[in-house]
Amino acid sequence: MQSVAARVAELTGREVAAVTEMGSSHRWRLYRAELADGTPLFVKAFPDGDPGADGLFRAEALGLDWLGRSFGSPVPDVAGWDDRALVLAWVEERPPTPEAAERFGHQLAAMHLAGADSFGASWNGYIGPLPMDNTPRSTWPEFYAEQRILPYLRRAADRGALTPADVRLVEKVLAAIDDLAGDPEPPARIHGDLWNGNVLWQDDGAVVVDPAAHGGHREADLAMLALFGLPYLDRVRDAYNETAPLGAGWRARVPLHQLHPLLVHVCLFGAAYRTMVLETARAALRA
Known part of the structure; x- marks a missing residue:
């Protein structure tokens, strides 16, 4: 010590x-x-x-x-x-409450609305222990495909956690990404790794930790909160929408945004997450 x-x-x-x-x-x-x-x-x-x-x-x-x-x-x-x-x-945690969830929804919306100069960031990124390419891009579909999906898809395939057929399925999502992405949005100031374990509850909202911060799509943070479950998520989302209403069709795009963190999990933890990746890719294509 x-x-x-x-x-x-x-x-x-x-x-x-x-x-x-x-x-x-x-x-x-x-x-x-x-x-x-x-x-x-x-x-x-x-x-x-x-x-x-x-x-x-x-x-x-x-x-x-x-x-x-x-x-x-x-x-x-x-x-x-x-x-x-x-x-x-140091952050002293408190039990989550509906009131704290509503406050957190407003906090998260305000953070996203602060915006970014581009998709990406001016520093080299990490998500957990894995490097993350933050080279700035002007459009989100290109950024997401080239810097959030492909690097981890290749890594997962190289370690044998995904088969060639699995890779082809995810590549179908990439081929359709311009159609799946929804209406263009400006880059938001996002956390980038916002699963429920990175949300520390307070009496008046929450504190978020362990970011993979960059200019990205704001729906990514909300999709990540839904991926592994967050207490009072509906309250968070409703409050978020009061401050920064989500675009039409956002629910259908949740699987698209969840594909990146799931591929990261395959890279870190192996084929245990393979089925979730495949189901999520199929759901993204159905949308």
Whole structure:
């Protein structure tokens, strides 16, 4: 723990009183640090001996800072970072409530409406431990096909988790993406990996963590919330629609937006998610 305490002290310029290990996520370990004045902090750090991942914590820190520039943005403050560690404000979770869900819907809409200069971002991205190509593009269908579907489809096929027939099915979605994408929308300021485990509930809304932030399609965040279930999701969506009404046909596009995170799951966890990918691709085509 001494090395983690020393790194937190260096990154924050504050004296650290204690560090408690909280487990691990992917290749990095998680800690709760307490400063000498009692302030708690959350820490991610690569363990000694791990080579780390070039730019991973940088991408998260820049993404949080960028998301945080939107009005009422529900993200934790970044207290410090380098290539080996990321230090964030501690978020004390509360049980979800309908009222908090409604507030979160308004927060999420405001964050999306802050917009982006293009689809993509000015930094190299990550989703979990996997690199994510954020090269800016002017149109969403091109960006989604080339930088959100194809890289993970190829990776999943290369590791044997998808068959050639599976790949051809997903490629049918890509071939039809201009028709499936709906009316053009400007790039939104999205979280990019908004499953329910990255939503930390508060009394007055929620805080979102672990972003894969970029300029993207706002429906992607809402589709990800639905993928693995979120408490009071209907309340979140209804409140979102009050602030930023979703485009016509958004329900039919949910499978299209869920295809990217499911392919990421196949890359990370193997063929256990293969059936979900195939069912989602077929649902996207039916739309």
